[in-house]
Amino acid sequence: MRRLRAAIVGGTGYGGMELLRYLLDHPSVDVTAITSRTEKGSVGEVHPHLRGLTDLQFTAGKAVDLARENDVVFFAAPHGVAAKEVAAVLAASPTVRVVDLSGDFRLKDAGLYPTAYGWPHPAPDGLAAAAYGLPECGGRAAVTAPGCRLVANPGCHASATILSLWPLARAGLLSARAHVVSVTGSSGSGAEPKKGTHHPERFSNFKAYKPLEHQHVFEIEQTLRAAGAGEPRVAFVPCSGPFSRGIATMAVVEVGAGREEAAKEAFRAAYGREPFVRFVPDAPEVRAVAGTNFVDVGVTAKDGAVCATVAIDNLGKGMAGTAVQNMNLLFGLPETAGLRRAGAGL
Ligand SMILES: NC(=O)c1ccc[n+]([C@@H]2O[C@H](COP(=O)([O-])OP(=O)(O)OC[C@H]3O[C@@H](n4cnc5c(N)ncnc54)[C@H](OP(=O)(O)O)[C@@H]3O)[C@@H](O)[C@H]2O)c1
Structure with missing residues (x-):
């Protein structure tokens, strides 16, 4: 299988940072783009622990454009961003898949969004198609279901x-x-x-x-x-x-x-x-x-x-680790690819 191309929206934040840390070690994935609205320089300047491990520079690229050049787009932006952009991203390429780290597609009932997040959902039709991706608790079946292209990563x-x-x-x-x-x-x-x-x-x-x-x-x-x-x-x-x-x-x-x-x-x-x-x-x-x-x-x-x-x-099982696990499931890769590692211990 050819290597997957991945893009990260929201690369200066902790979720984007942790996604990149996992993906740099992934045996089957190349990260092609990592976005920021505020930073233009090298990733190592913002995330010093990644210095020397990647030549990536932050880009101001729009998610919809990244969709055409990548197999998977990760949204690691605040709540409310993916809800407005995911429909266009999925329409931009028939094969691209999205893993959203925010709460924007987690709830099936659109009527709960004003109470939970303070705004009415701008794209309620997308909620039914999103797989709630906690693999150990029913998410594995949802993410690997035929046709799944959008994963709502859990909180x-x-x-x-x-x-x-x-x-x-x-x-x-x-x-x-x-x-x-x-x-x-x-x-x-x-x-x-x-x-x-x-x-x-x-x-x-x-x-x-x-x-x-x-x-x-x-x-x-x-x-x-x-x-x-x-x-x-x-x-x-x-x-x-x-x-x-x-x-x-x-x-x-x-x-x-x-x-x-x-x-x-x-x-x-x-x-x-x-x-x-x-x-x-x-x-x-x-x-x-x-x-x-x-x-x-x-x-x-x-x-x-x-x-x-x-x-x-x-930042791991609570966010980026599960997001990579979901990507592995979406693309039929070994579920643990890039993820089995010890912590520092101290
Ligand atoms: N932190 C956690 O433990 C955790 C766990 C699970 C889920 N989450 C969820 O995961 C998402 C990311 O969390 P985080 O902790 O990584 O947040 P964060 O550290 O605040 O980072 C947010 C990122 O999104 C970018 N951003 C902000 N507004 C944007 C917009 N309108 N369009 C595109 N990019 C935008 C910011 O970069 P620029 O300002 O440079 O553009 C930044 O890189 C959030 O939805 C959060 O609720 C967080």
Whole structure:
């Protein structure tokens, strides 16, 4: 098979940066273009850890033009950009495929966008055709379905939360409300400095934000519903942690006395053969997954309650790692190509 040509929209941000880091090591992909509206120089000037590994220069190229010259276009731009541009990108070439890292195509119900993202969806007809791409939780089938050309890459908190609940939903053990606390590092807010992400504000600090009202609840419930959970109820409390990379998610569900072993078995059955899921004996830690596409999962059960803890890298399995996994699935490449690597460990 010939090498794939890939373009990245939004290359100065953390998602574009991390996509490029993975794709530079990919055995079957060449990145031909990486865009910025603000930078014109070499990629290494903005992302110094990539110096010497690529000669790419930022380009102001439009996504619709990149579509004609590439097999895949990744959108790593803020919410609201892909929603306006993807239809033209897909129309520009009959073969190009799109992986969108934003929330623009994640929700099937267009009516939820004003509540979740604050605007009516500008291209609601595109929502049905988009595959929600969390491969381990039903996404593999959606992305590899014939004719799939648009993948909605899941949100970072959503990825970790769905991974912590999906086996229970699938096994019919999610009839009670799930109580979820999910702690993210500061890179989850993107590269643009803001008060809430400024180092003196984040370092040595800890707080919840948007308790019970985070926009990811919609995609979490949509995915759990599709897994067979009926009308799932997820009390979701996101938190900001004093670290840069990583998400640690703790989900507690009452499954009922006598069902503890069935709950543990549900996780083994769902993830036992997944190449990026690693079971840990107690509870996982973010450091072990930083810089990787791995999902570390710990499951404990006692007195009718199950606690599933999940650690991912928000920039890896929570974003760029899954995006590359989805690209591999879209093009029939080995699913793990370019993705099996150890993190730095410290
Ligand atoms: N950070 C995470 O952990 C995470 C996880 C999952 C999903 N996501 C989602 O992934 C997307 C990217 O996140 P991020 O953290 O990488 O954001 P980011 O660091 O803020 O980067 C955004 C990028 O988009 C570019 N951009 C901004 N407006 C644009 C426009 N109108 N057209 C084209 N490019 C534009 C910016 O570059 P220029 O200003 O140089 O053009 C920048 O390169 C977002 O939708 C985010 O919600 C983020």
